[in-house]
Amino acid sequence: MFTHTPLRLATLALLAAAALTYAAVAGFFGLEILAEIAILAILVIALDLVAGFGGMVSLCHGALLGVGAYAFTVAANDAGLTALPAMILAIALSTALAFVIGAVCARSTGIYFIMATLAFGQMAYSFVFQSPLYGGDDGLSGAPRPDLSALGIDLTDSRAFALYALLLVALAYAVAAATLRSGLGRSLVGLHHNEKRLRALGLTVWRAKATAFAISGALAGLAGCLAAQHTQYVSPGLLSWTVSGEALVVVILGGLGTLVGPILGAVLFVILKHEISALTPYWHAIVGLILIAVVMSRANGVFGFLETRLAARKPQPQVKEAKADA
Amino acid sequence: MLETRSLSKSFGPIQVTRNVSLKLEKGERRVILGPNGAGKTTLFNQLVGELRPDSGTIHLDGADVTALRVADRARRGLSRSYQKNTLFDGLTIAENLGLAAAVALGKGQGLWSDPLQSAEVRETVRDVAAQVDLAPHLDARVDAVSYGIRRQLEVGIALATRPKVILMDEPTSGVGPEMSKGFHRLLKALPRDLTILIIEHDMDLAFDVADTITVLNYGEVVFDGLPEAARGSSLLKDIYLGAWEDA
Ligand SMILES: Nc1ncnc2c1ncn2[C@@H]1O[C@H](COP(=O)(O)OP(=O)(O)OP(=O)(O)O)[C@@H](O)[C@H]1O
Ligand SMILES: [Mg+2]
Numbered sequence: 001m002f003t004h005t006p007l008r009l010a011t012l013a014l015l016a017a018a019a020l021t022y023a024a025v026a027g028f029f030g031l032e033i034l035a036e037i038a039i040l041a042i043l044v045i046a047l048d049l050v051a052g053f054g055g056m057v058s059l060c061h062g063a064l065l066g067v068g069a070y071a072f073t074v075a076a077n078d079a080g081l082t083a084l085p086a087m088i089l090a091i092a093l094s095t096a097l098a099f100v101i102g103a104v105c106a107r108s109t110g111i112y113f114i115m116a117t118l119a120f121g122q123m124a125y126s127f128v129f130q131s132p133l134y135g136g137d138d139g140l141s142g143a144p145r146p147d148l149s150a151l152g153i154d155l156t157d158s159r160a161f162a163l164y165a166l167l168l169v170a171l172a173y174a175v176a177a178a179t180l181r182s183g184l185g186r187s188l189v190g191l192h193h194n195e196k197r198l199r200a201l202g203l204t205v206w207r208a209k210a211t212a213f214a215i216s217g218a219l220a221g222l223a224g225c226l227a228a229q230h231t232q233y234v235s236p237g238l239l240s241w242t243v244s245g246e247a248l249v250v251v252i253l254g255g256l257g258t259l260v261g262p263i264l265g266a267v268l269f270v271i272l273k274h275e276i277s278a279l280t281p282y283w284h285a286i287v288g289l290i291l292i293a294v295v296m297s298r299a300n301g302v303f304g305f306l307e308t309r310l311a312a313r314k315p316q317p318q319v320k321e322a323k324a325d326a
Numbered sequence: 327m328l329e330t331r332s333l334s335k336s337f338g339p340i341q342v343t344r345n346v347s348l349k350l351e352k353g354e355r356r357v358i359l360g361p362n363g364a365g366k367t368t369l370f371n372q373l374v375g376e377l378r379p380d381s382g383t384i385h386l387d388g389a390d391v392t393a394l395r396v397a398d399r400a401r402r403g404l405s406r407s408y409q410k411n412t413l414f415d416g417l418t419i420a421e422n423l424g425l426a427a428a429v430a431l432g433k434g435q436g437l438w439s440d441p442l443q444s445a446e447v448r449e450t451v452r453d454v455a456a457q458v459d460l461a462p463h464l465d466a467r468v469d470a471v472s473y474g475i476r477r478q479l480e481v482g483i484a485l486a487t488r489p490k491v492i493l494m495d496e497p498t499s500g501v502g503p504e505m506s507k508g509f510h511r512l513l514k515a516l517p518r519d520l521t522i523l524i525i526e527h528d529m530d531l532a533f534d535v536a537d538t539i540t541v542l543n544y545g546e547v548v549f550d551g552l553p554e555a556a557r558g559s560s561l562l563k564d565i566y567l568g569a570w571e572d573a
Contacts, residue, residue, distance in 0.1 A: 001421050001442070183428055183436030190425045193414040200374060200412075201429045201487055202400035208435055 001189055002053065002180035007310055008260045011303070015263060016170070023162045031158040037270045038165035039227045042172040043243075044250045044262035046219035049176045051248070052257030053185070054212055055192035057114050060101060060121030062243025064217045067124055068094040068224025069234045070134060073143040083146035083229070091221040097124070098217020102210035109195070118241055125239040139235030143228035161230070168226055169263070172219045176259060179215050188212045249287070253294055254301045261303030268302065327352045327521040328373070328404075328491045333382035335365075335372060335545075342368045343379065344546040350491070355522045357532040359556075360542035361565060366525045367409055369542070370493050373523075374406050375399045387490060400430070403490035407481045407497060409525070413468050419479055420464040423451045423486045430487035450486055458482040458512055474501045478509070485516075494524040498531070510534055533557065541565065 023034055043065055050056040071090035075081045081089065105116040128134050145155040146164075155161050179185045187208045190198050199205050228234050237243075254265020269287070276283035299305035328350045335343040342365040350356055360366050371377035373384060375396040383392045391399050414422045421442065427450035428434055428441035441447050455461040458478045463471055468479065481497050497513075498506040510531050516522070526532040532539070539556040541549035543565055549556055556562055
């Protein structure tokens with residue numbers, strides 16, 4: 001079950017302090033990277049919620065992000081909504097879509113679940129890509145940033161925007177953590193361990209899965225809105241399954257089912273990407289090697305490694321008798 | 327409380343449940359005996375809805391539940407434990423019981439509070455832990471406790487739903503005779519109005535807790551009556567001395 005261990009709280013505090021400090025001192029490129037990290041962090045929080053805790057490994061989170069980004073852009077450009085209502089609309093759409101995907105895929109598990117989500121993701125991708133309304137390959141530009149001038153905040157300024165992005169990461173984290181501590185979150189973890197027993201206990205399994213997926217979809221949609229506001233341009237590439245795959249890599253790199261780990265993973269991933277791609281165009285290969293090393297180490301990602309290291313230093317509770325499950 | 331009328335089920339050519347009619351009154355403790363492969367577990371699977379019978383009906387507390395799904399029957403107060411442990415392995419014993427209680431109380435989909443912290447769930451966890459002797463182990467993870475304790479948790483999870491009817495599939499299978507006897511003491515201490523259907527291999531222990539006995543053989547009810555009558559039945563001796571011996 002999800003808990004805030006001292007290590008997790010400390011890591012969160014450290015990440016927050018580092019991000020805020022960096023936001024205060026960084027130049028333009030640093031602030032752009034910070035916003036990029038924030039967008040990825042929200043996406044991986046969304047993914048870890050269902051994949052890490054619920055065992056529902058999804059390859060459609062890129063599509064959910066993309067749907068949020070496009071819906072936001074279209075709502076603002078064509079329907080003339082201001083940024084806030086456009087965001088609400090876009091997130092509502094991602095949420096609804098995720099609920100449907102979750103409900104349909106609820107019956108399947110493991111590799112079949114992954115494939116079913118992939119199929120949904122590809123459908124969304126080709127819909128956006130083919131439709132003449134959404135600019136096809138060229139994408140759409142002109143997504144606005146929220147107007148917070150009433151509060152004396154100018155989000156066209158990259159420092160202000162980075163801080164705003166960090167605030168949304170904190171919001172996404174709070175939503176995910178609250179979900180995990182709710183009845184639904186407890187059931188979600190239970191489903192991961194033993195779906196059959198939970199059904200026998202009286203849980204309507206499909207609804208629990210679909211609701212959890214919908215909350216995750218809402219967060220992915222939020223990441224999409226932020227992505228659209230950041231670059232003020234959306235392209236079908238946002239919905240590509242490779243975005244989902246990358247998010248999954250980041251979650252595994254950081255530590256499945258730890259919520260903090262994937263945020264750490266997002267930080268490492270974006271920094272690595274920028275540092276290594278400056279040195280060699282083969283940065284994907286390097287990241288691949290790192291991922292292989294992490295997986296082979298049998299630790300649950302970078303954060304899981306820290307957790308087991310720290311636990312090993314404490315005296316272990318005595319394991320009572322030998323296991324003898326028939 | 328729980329009643330089946332001519333329940334039948336086949337797997338291909340093999341009929342594993344033949345015209346089974348059973349009736350349990352409220353508070354009755356009925357033990358099902360029968361050799362390996364007699365169809366005892368298959369009967370349970372049909373009672374809780376994990377398996378559809380080919381024909382026949384199942385009534386729970388007066389209502390026909392034959393067409394209801396597993397979760398719906400559970401919500402009406404039917405609960406079961408499994409012959410092979412079916413636990414939430416990565417969680418603690420308290421979390422296992424708490425999750426079961428939370429789901430049974432309809433808090434399994436809630437968004438606004440933590441059911442594990444609710445007074446109702448905590449009270450259930452405490453009570454059930456006392457009922458199946460798990461109190462000293464509440465904070466231990468399931469994969470860190472002995473098989474016998476996991477076996478007790480298996481029944482504890484079923485009890486945590488506060489059922490009206492509980493089905494236990496060989497709750498003491500694989501544990502030693504001492505622990506087995508201890509478990510039967512716990513069983514006898516359960517509230518008297520709880521209706522219990524229990525599959526048990528050990529005849530002596532079975533007679534120890536049973537109000538009534540059903541004997542299944544090749545999917546068929548070959549005996550239904552009081553323990554004293556079962557003890558004297560030559561039929562039971564035949565099965566017991568025959569196929570049963572190698573059980
Ligand atoms: N899903 C299934 N498909 C085909 N045959 C099955 C299935 N489940 C059970 N059987 C068969 O039905 C018969 C009854 O099995 P069941 O598990 O109900 O016996 P049991 O009385 O519980 O035995 P035991 O004492 O060994 O637990 C067995 O021959 C078994 O092989
Ligand atoms: Mg059996």
